[in-house]
C-alpha cells in the first residue's frame with residue numbers, strides 16, 4: 623500500500639514540485655491549496671494529483687480538510703508543511719495585519735496541520751513531518767521581520783517536536799531553501815534580483831523547485847529514519863549555519 627502524503631500549498635511553486643516528486647516516488651499524494659482554484663485545477667488535470675482547498679491558518683479547517691483526505695486516501699503518514707506567504711515591508715511600515723497574516727500561515731499553520739495528524743502517527747508508530755522553512759529564518763532579512771520570525775519559529779517547532787516524536791517512529795525535519803525560482807521570488811523586481819540577490823548566491827543561479835522536492839523525498843523515505851530534528855540548508859552556498 624502506498625503511503626499517504628499531504629503537501630500544503632502543494633499546487634504551485636515548490637509545493638507543486640514536492641507533490642509531483644512524492645507521487646513519482648510512489649506516494650498517494652493530496653495537494654492542499656488556499657484559494658487559487660484555476661492553478662489548482664490545472665495542476666490536478668496535469669498531474670492527476672487530487673487537490674483540496676482549505677486555509678492552513680485556521681485550525682478547524684485543517685481538521686476538516688485532513689478528515690476529508692483521510693476518508694478519500696487513508697491515514698496520513700507524511701505531512702509536508704510547505705504553504706507560506708510573504709507580506710514584505712520595512713518594520714516601521716508593517717501593519718499588525720502584515721504580522722498576523724504571515725505568522726498565522728507560516729508558523730501557526732504548522733501547529734494547525736501537524737496537531738490533527740500527530741495522534742495517528744503516534745498510534746501507528748510511523749510518521750514523517752517535513753517543514754519548509756527558509757534561509758531568511760536562519761539569517762534574518764531586512765523587510766521580512768514577520769516572515770523571518772515565522773520561519774525561525776518553524777525551526778524551533780521542528781527541533782522540539784522531533785524530540786517528542788523520536789521514540790514513536792516519527793521524524794520531524796526542516797528544509798531551508800535559499801532563493802528558488804518560483805512566483806514568490808519572480809515577484810521581486812528583476813533589477814533587485816540581478817543586482818542584489820544573484821551576486822549573493824555562490825552557485826550563481828536560483829534554485830529549482832525540484833531540488834527542494836528531492837530533499838523532501840529523501841526525508842520522507844525509510845532511509846532517512848535516523849535523521850530527525852535536522853535542517854537541510856538548500857541555498858546554493860549563500861549561508862552556512
Ligand SMILES: NC(=O)c1ccc[n+]([C@@H]2O[C@H](COP(=O)([O-])OP(=O)(O)OC[C@H]3O[C@@H](n4cnc5c(N)ncnc54)[C@H](OP(=O)(O)O)[C@@H]3O)[C@@H](O)[C@H]2O)c1
Nearest residue numbers: 631635636655656657658677678705706756801802804806
Ligand atoms: N520561493 C523561494 O525562494 C522560497 C525560499 C525559501 C522558502 N520558501 C518557502 O517555500 C514555501 C513555498 O514557497 P513558494 O515560493 O513555492 O510559494 P508560492 O509559489 O507562492 O505558492 C504558495 C502555495 O501555498 C499556498 N498557500 C498560501 N497560503 C495558504 C494557506 N493559508 N492555506 C493553504 N495554502 C496556502 C498557495 O495556495 P494558492 O495557490 O491557493 O494561493 C500556493 O499553493 C513557502 O513556505 C515559502 O515561504 C520559498
